[in-house]
Amino acid sequence: MPSIEHIIAIDAMGGDNSPDKIIEGISLFLKEDKNIFFNIYGQADPVNNSLKKFGITSENNYKIINCETKIENKNSVRDAIKVGKDSSMWKAIESVKNNESDLIISSGNTGALLVISKLLIKMIEGVDKPAIAGLWPNFKGTSIFLDLGANIEFNEKNYLQFSKIGAELYKVIFDKSNPTLALLNVGSEEVKGHEELKTSFNKLVNQKNNFSFHGYIEGNEIKNGDVDIIITDGFTGNIALKTAEGTANYITNEIKNIFSNNLYGKFCYLVSYFLFKKIKKSLDPRKYNGGIFIGLNSPVIKSHGGADALAFYYSIKLSAKILRGNLIKRIKSNIENE
């Protein structure tokens, strides 16, 4: 019998190709780690079929909680709250509220997940609202970047609190004791940026932080890897992330086209086949799958709706890391010390 350390609630019905990709992601995880238990929320029949399909036979690591409905991506947040109480997402979040699970992962409707989580799990005392943090690859490793879109505007309190919380998140995920943190801005000089940024900058310079404050960085510096945690408001963060995704897509497509549009190109592609495999692996966005909702009384992990089984597996790995690192306890002790 495995010794269960933590219980993760899984919304098995969100995103494309569910529950298959969700269950396959769990099966990949269980091959290497049997100390996590899964409460699987979803329609029992398709979930059972998926479990069979992906060879999860022992019931040591899961139970199914049958939910007849699900929240669709096309549902407005208001509809999701009104009619979603029997859905897999709602029930999964509720299990965290009732201490039946330690954390929830969903590939479903982001807005609904955010609002229902806030409604049921509630904010950590002293924190106003949740933010969404994500992993961002760089030349030296991986940074944490937030807010990816939960808050269109940030005030000084948001900058300061999410800096604190982001730093604890980084420490837990990457086992580093004194990470560096920067605010994203349009220049590195103190006079740059809008008022909230400048007053936050001044506070961070003059107070004791749970990280090493690096000052401002610009968009092109995110990739350098000199900074572990990068803080920006949800409007800018969402646009920066999506612009980066679009740019990556554009460049890899240009290269793909040039290596496939005539015989010489195809020949070179064949010769370089193993290099392209390596490039694909090195740039694989699935490794960075998982938006982490922070500021709530429990971590909530949003897996990308279009992500596949491997990407979902990475979200589970990230979740296990967060639970084992006692993230919420660490955040609370930092917020209390304010």
Add this chain to the structure above:
Amino acid sequence: MPSIEHIIAIDAMGGDNSPDKIIEGISLFLKEDKNIFFNIYGQADPVNNSLKKFGITSENNYKIINCETKIENKNSVRDAIKVGKDSSMWKAIESVKNNESDLIISSGNTGALLVISKLLIKMIEGVDKPAIAGLWPNFKGTSIFLDLGANIEFNEKNYLQFSKIGAELYKVIFDKSNPTLALLNVGSEEVKGHEELKTSFNKLVNQKNNFSFHGYIEGNEIKNGDVDIIITDGFTGNIALKTAEGTANYITNEIKNIFSNNLYGKFCYLVSYFLFKKIKKSLDPRKYNGGIFIGLNSPVIKSHGGADALAFYYSIKLSAKILRGNLIKRIKSNIENE
């Protein structure tokens, strides 16, 4: 004798490797187009040396206006204004004010160029402040993107005016009569974004525009090429552009490393040499060099400080296009019709 259509003022001293790269850029341009005349502002000796070096012998297309000082990148805007009156940048801008030149190009200090241009050339009547527009490559061609950083915040009037002005800029550069325009946002639904965006969106939907209004687009859609002009505030725009540059840099570096870190990689690189040349050409950022300051009584073109002669040549080509398309007249007639 060439028949001169327009006169461009050149600040020959700004940016790295000046005046060499500036004069070489002019020489590249003059090889294909002799109908532009250049007022070259800079230190006469080094400028004359460069002219000789790059084989500009006939004086039909230029004159040198000797300026003993120059504004450095490290100068604050305040210092630039206080002590810069004899500098190449100031004198070049002044020549536009005095109708001795039709447009100015500089590779120098962006802040100084923006503030001195506003001071001397003044805003078009009815326009509050300048914005910086740039060219952004996409799957189908090139878009115009603004604001790249002149205005940290935008109000509704800014969104509406810069949409109008951006549309005329696009028409002049790309000879297209009814371009599409979108506002950059964190989602495509009407309810997304902050207040100024939403009220601007509503105005653009309900009024007659000098473009076809496409609504909102997200950061990952910039590259699709479905939209010709993309409008956002200077804070977001600056960070989006620089994040895209950083991402492009990251990906091309990863690929370069994989194609050079062992013998097999180097062999594949050699085999694919002509493809890599093609990729380099296709992704060459120099083609998109030139920030265009708009809203002023004359176009002001900022060439990237680190850009080389070829990039500077592209800025001149862009400038000639803008002058021949009568941009300022077109903008004025659109602003008057408000």
